[in-house]
Amino acid sequence: MLPGEPAAQREVLREAVGWLVEHVDQPQVLAARCAELGPVVAQLGVVPQRLDNLAVLFVDMLRANPPGVPVRRDQEEAWATTGRLVARWLADGAAAAAHEPVSWSAPVLAHERRGQVGAELRVRTYLPYPCLPGQLAVVESVLLPGRWRHCWAVPDPAAGNVGELHVVPHGIDPVGAALVERTAAGDVLRxxxxxxxxxxxxxxxxxxxxxxxRDAVAPVRALLGMLRATGDPRAVTVFWPAAVERDLYRLADVAAEGTVVIRGRFPAGHDEDWTGHDAFVADEPAAVAQVRARVVAAGVPEDHVRVAAG
Known part of the structure; x- marks a missing residue:
């Protein structure tokens, strides 16, 4: 489940084990945090039986780090007991997922304003947050507990469990406003x-x-980057009403060769035939239904159109 690069794996494990050592004498804290992770572990497909291996893994880790240092029997027993407790608390949390929604903790690594009303938040989840281009993250700000908002998500597979959330508030949008105006690096989202x-x-x-x-560049960049990274050979045409010409490079610099990026709203003319295409429509909630209707009217079958509103 950890990021693929060995250096990233070691860093995550170092932080996790360090936190465990610091809090092992506070079982109430340890149990609560394991219970929070349990539903995520279950969501990622780890069965409770696999968690039982933690006791063995903890002892193996103790023997290997640092190399050549003898390990006493009581130390092995202490780590094995800790592993069994952690496994039990994780399993208890996973069982609770049947009754409560799963959530990931996501510390904010960086917060950058975009334009007059938007922001990009770079966040990290310690366990993977499954997300593909076009899907929306469901986000809670610590400032407004219990209130959730859909945000454009930009996964970055090369960065491990780090990704971006792009937020542009629309109308009465207290969560969006809090994410843009009152959130900073160090805050923790869910x-x-x-x-x-x-x-x-x-x-x-x-x-x-x-x-x-205009505000949906995030999912389109993520999509074009994924298609290029996977070597997807399909032809791609993008309509995006960029404010200025240089904005088009925000898409062109991640797109595969041959991708056509058109600065303008769809449709640009009346002679195009889009029969036989798939389509992806990304826009603000008030506009996405109208744009989808225009795409269908241009020849794309309804069941070949996917939409996202953020």
Whole structure:
């Protein structure tokens, strides 16, 4: 479940074991944090029987670090007991997931304002947060507990469990306003499982039409980056009403060769035939239904159109 790069794995494990050592004499704290992780572990497909291996793994870790230092029997027994307790508390938390929504803790690593009303938040989850381009993260701000909002999510597989959340408040939007105006690096957000379909059907070979609103550059960048990284050969045409010409490079610099990026709203003319295409529409909630209708009217079958509103 940990990031693929060995250096990233070691860093996450070092932090986790360090936290465990600091809090092992506070079982109430340890139990509560394990219970929080339990539902996420279950969501990621780890069965309770696998958690029982933690006792063995903790002892193996003790013997290997540092190399050559003898380990006493009582130390082994202490670590094995700790492993069994952690496994039990994780399993208890996983069992509770049947009654409560799963959530990930996501510390904010960086917060950057975009334009006059938007912001990009770089966040980290210690366990993977499954998310594909086009899907929306469901986010709670610590400032407004119990209130959740959909946000554009930009996963970054190369960065391990680090990704971006892009927020542009619309209308009366207290959570969006809190994320943009009152959130800073060091704050901790909570994420629930993603909402919506991925932008592109991985089993399709049809050309792809992408129609994005001005504030929807985040999911489109994520989609184009994924298609290039996976070597997806399908033809892609993007309509995006960029404010200025240089904004187009925010898409072009991540797109595969041959991707057509058109600065403008869809449709640009009346002669295009989009029959035989898949489509992805990303826009603000008030506009996405109208844009979808225009895409269907241009020839894309309704069941080949995927939408996201953020």
């Amino acid at each position: 994420l629930r499982p993603v909402y919506g379909q991925p932008a592109a059907d991985p089993m399709s070979a049809r050309p792809l039409l992408v129609v994005a609103g």
